[in-house]
Amino acid sequence: MxxxxxxxxxxxxxxxxxxxxxxxxxxxxxxxxxxxxxxxxxxxxxxxKQADPELVRALGRIGSNLNQTAKHANMNKGLDQNVLKEIEVIRGLIGKLLDDNLRGTP
Structure with missing residues (x-):
């Protein structure tokens, strides 16, 4: 209000x-x-909640990794097993960051 x-x-x-x-x-x-x-x-x-600067930096690094993965997928017209594994790692990192910083906060 x-x-x-x-x-x-x-x-x-x-x-x-x-x-x-x-x-x-x-x-x-x-x-x-x-x-x-x-x-x-x-x-x-x-x-x-005010964003933690370290969280913002970590998400930026993850976003950079995702951009590299997307570029690789677009250049090679598909995703191989290594790229799929990296995407899973990235998803895990995002989940951990959310658990540590956002979920469950009042």
């Missing part, structure tokens, strides 16, 4: 949490501020 710049927030909500709960909230927040994250979460806005 986008904030209308002309509407000033004047209402305040207070909650009590333990030190451990506060730390967990800070660890899970997807926005810059805890207040903004909690507000968006309560209003039904789905938070977007």
């Amino acid at each position: 986008p904030n209308n710049r002309s509407t000033k927030r004047t209402r305040e909500i207070t909650i009590r949490v333990t030190d451990d709960e506060l730390q967990q909230l800070h660890n899970r927040k997807a926005d810059v501020t805890l207040a903004g994250w909690l507000r968006n979460l309560g209003l039904g806005v789905s938070p977007i």
